[in-house]
Amino acid sequence: MSRADASLRVRRGRLITRGAGELLAAAPFLLPSLLLFGVFVFYPLVRSVYLGFHATDPFGRREVWIGIEQYRDVLTSSDFVNSLFVTGQFTLYTVIPATAIGLYLALLAHQRLPGIVVFRTIFSSTVASSVAVSSVMFLLLLNPGIGVLNYLIDRTGGPTVSWLTDPAWALPAVAMTTVWMNLGFATIVILAGLQNIPDDLYEAARADGASPRDEFLHVTLPGLSPTLLFVSVVGVIFAFQSFGQIHILTRGGPLDSTTVIVYSIYQEAFLHYNIGLASAQAVVLFVIVLLLTLAQFAIAQRWVFYR
Amino acid sequence: MSVVFDHVTKRYGEVDALVDFSLVADDGEFMVLVGPSGCGKTTALRIVAGLDDPDGGGVYIDGRDVTDLKPRERDIAMVFQSYALYPQMSVYDNIAFGLRTRRASKGGINQAVRNAADLLGLSDLLKRKPGQLSGGQRQRVALGRAIVRRPNAFLMDEPLSNLDAKLRAQTRIELIRLHRQIQKTVLYVTHDQVEAMTMGERIAVMDRGQLQQVGTANEVYAQPANLFVAQFIGTPAMTIFEGALLEHAGVMAVEADELRVTLSAEQANVVRAGGADAVSVGVRPEHIDIASQFGERPAAAAFDARVDVIESLGNEIHATLLMNARSIIARLDPDASLRVGQDERFAIAPDHLLLFDPKSGRRLG
Numbered sequence: 001m002s003r004a005d006a007s008l009r010v011r012r013g014r015l016i017t018r019g020a021g022e023l024l025a026a027a028p029f030l031l032p033s034l035l036l037f038g039v040f041v042f043y044p045l046v047r048s049v050y051l052g053f054h055a056t057d058p059f060g061r062r063e064v065w066i067g068i069e070q071y072r073d074v075l076t077s078s079d080f081v082n083s084l085f086v087t088g089q090f091t092l093y094t095v096i097p098a099t100a101i102g103l104y105l106a107l108l109a110h111q112r113l114p115g116i117v118v119f120r121t122i123f124s125s126t127v128a129s130s131v132a133v134s135s136v137m138f139l140l141l142l143n144p145g146i147g148v149l150n151y152l153i154d155r156t157g158g159p160t161v162s163w164l165t166d167p168a169w170a171l172p173a174v175a176m177t178t179v180w181m182n183l184g185f186a187t188i189v190i191l192a193g194l195q196n197i198p199d200d201l202y203e204a205a206r207a208d209g210a211s212p213r214d215e216f217l218h219v220t221l222p223g224l225s226p227t228l229l230f231v232s233v234v235g236v237i238f239a240f241q242s243f244g245q246i247h248i249l250t251r252g253g254p255l256d257s258t259t260v261i262v263y264s265i266y267q268e269a270f271l272h273y274n275i276g277l278a279s280a281q282a283v284v285l286f287v288i289v290l291l292l293t294l295a296q297f298a299i300a301q302r303w304v305f306y307r
Numbered sequence: 308m309s310v311v312f313d314h315v316t317k318r319y320g321e322v323d324a325l326v327d328f329s330l331v332a333d334d335g336e337f338m339v340l341v342g343p344s345g346c347g348k349t350t351a352l353r354i355v356a357g358l359d360d361p362d363g364g365g366v367y368i369d370g371r372d373v374t375d376l377k378p379r380e381r382d383i384a385m386v387f388q389s390y391a392l393y394p395q396m397s398v399y400d401n402i403a404f405g406l407r408t409r410r411a412s413k414g415g416i417n418q419a420v421r422n423a424a425d426l427l428g429l430s431d432l433l434k435r436k437p438g439q440l441s442g443g444q445r446q447r448v449a450l451g452r453a454i455v456r457r458p459n460a461f462l463m464d465e466p467l468s469n470l471d472a473k474l475r476a477q478t479r480i481e482l483i484r485l486h487r488q489i490q491k492t493v494l495y496v497t498h499d500q501v502e503a504m505t506m507g508e509r510i511a512v513m514d515r516g517q518l519q520q521v522g523t524a525n526e527v528y529a530q531p532a533n534l535f536v537a538q539f540i541g542t543p544a545m546t547i548f549e550g551a552l553l554e555h556a557g558v559m560a561v562e563a564d565e566l567r568v569t570l571s572a573e574q575a576n577v578v579r580a581g582g583a584d585a586v587s588v589g590v591r592p593e594h595i596d597i598a599s600q601f602g603e604r605p606a607a608a609a610f611d612a613r614v615d616v617i618e619s620l621g622n623e624i625h626a627t628l629l630m631n632a633r634s635i636i637a638r639l640d641p642d643a644s645l646r647v648g649q650d651e652r653f654a655i656a657p658d659h660l661l662l663f664d665p666k667s668g669r670r671l672g
Contacts, residue, residue, distance in 0.1 A: 203358050204391035207462075208405035208452070209379035218404070222395035
């Protein structure tokens with residue numbers, strides 16, 4: 001063995017011991033979050049996959065291996081396909097309006113005017129209200145008898161709507177609530193994105209003779225593209241995870257018209273005590289969200305510009 | 308097309324950015340606005356561009372009052388320090404943008420963009436995005452975006468300051484050539500006096516919102532209007548000795564601390580005409596040398612000093628000398644054998660002394 005080899009080996013040995021030493025030093029810092037993630041994320045995730053392959057009693061015990069049977073049931077059941085469809089609709093109804101209105105409010109709040117901070121605070125205030133509070137608020141607003149919304153429609157001569165009990169209107173009503181809830185988040189993030197676009201670009205565009213419309217199309221939108229991607233990805237994930245507002249406003253009804261996947265999982269697990277089937281649904285949901293997010297990033301590659 | 312500032316004033320809150328600022332850049336002239344940061348040079352440029360409105364006074368381009376016109380109606384092009392290229396657009400689209408906003412024909416745009424790209428050596432890069440370009444290439448795209456529209460005047464805001472030293476020197480020369488080719492008025496803002504001296508056909512020196520002097524590089528260097536210009540232009544900066552006037556047997560001298568600077572008869576006349584009893588004497592570093600080098604030549608003053616710092620540039624040495632607490636900078640021959648800490652006798656050449664009124668700061672004569 002040459003001396004170079006020997007010294008290399010010694011050095012590698014040192015590297016390994018140093019690596020181990022560093023890991024030991026890092027462990028106390030990593031432990032708390034590893035513990036939390038482990039208990040609340042990793043373990044349930046693994047457990048869900050596992051339970052998906054087992055039939056259980058109503059308490060999730062006495063597990064019997066039944067293979068992919070439940071996954072097949074999930075994917076072929078008309079209920080699941082319905083909940084998938086409802087979730088898709090719900091996603092469209094929430095992500096697009098929340099992003100568009102958030103963009104509009106952020107553009108308004110981005111103006112340099114005296115007192116604009118007040119409006120920025122108002123526009124972003126919905127982040128501070130919980131799902132339960134927002135839902136109860138809308139429960140009142142949407143009430144067919146005493147709700148403000150029907151009152152306004154009535155005053156303007158329109159036909160009033162049974163918002164939460166009409167199968168045609170329940171999902172839009174829940175989506176409306178959700179848009180309101182997500183608006184604050186979207187506005188804050190887009191406002192931050194706007195503030196990141198350098199003034200130079202606007203000034204260059206103005207010197208180049210750009211109209212306000214040109215500025216919006218060629219400076220603002222491209223500059224916001226990473227932000228809009230982020231807001232829409234998070235919006236899709238929010239939509240797929242929505243539960244509280246549905247539980248409070250409609251309980252999945254009427255006629256399953258608001259039973260999104262998460263609500264279907266809840267019903268399967270805690271109303272029908274079908275833990276295995278619910279787990280299988282949860283795993284399918286996980287895969288769908290993962291694929292959707294990857295797809296969004298892949299599509300966005302074509303038009304998102306990171307400076 | 309000439310660019311005229313007519314008594315322009317501008318305040319930002321409590322700060323006077325421009326005070327009664329008047330300046331004329333002639334048709335086709337390369338005019339450099341130079342000054343320390345906060346002197347108002349960028350404000351002046353932004354007001355010509357229409358990005359800021361003046362509080363008072365007017366701006367004229369080619370004799371036309373443009374004070375209240377929008378940027379797009381002024382027919383000017385601006386090059387920004389950051390280049391401000393549109394990151395999502397190709398080089399071609401960046402250059403074409405200003406033509407498209409003016410609804411030029413497609414064939415016309417294509418021709419104009421290719422001509423500009425040829426002129427700037429960008430023809431092979433037209434499909435790239437700004438993110439894929441080097442700093443120097445981005446700078447050229449920013450220039451291309453400006454020249455493609457054939458504007459009345461070019462406004463450039465420190466366009467070279469983001470380049471490394473070597474590229475900056477190269478681009479300086481390219482810009483001078485480019486200006487010779489297109490012969491359009493250029494207003495060029497910089498804080499770098501080397502850029503100002505080398506590029507400007509005339510230089511406008513500014514300080515605290517006020518125009519201090521306009522002139523060629525030689526004029527502002529050899530005949531600075533006041534103490535500010537004298538100390539701002541020239542590296543290393545000139546040393547100022549302020550002292551009382553003495554007259555003995557028809558010979559006038561300035562006594563600053565233990566230094567006595569003898570004035571020539573001509574200089575003495577200038578001082579007498581000024582009527583002051585004190586005077587500030589400015590001495591450029593190249594007019595100070597080791598006393599023994601003077602030989603038989605007369606010196607205006609001689610003094611003993613300790614060598615404090617030596618900066619060797621290869622072709623010359625900048626020596627910071629300490630005379631008691633006063634520091635004096637001398638530009639010396641590279642062969643001068645000086646060591647840090649050495650005590651030596653130095654002398655000041657008599658011919659190029661600059662004399663100022665210490666109260667008003669104005670140069671006498």
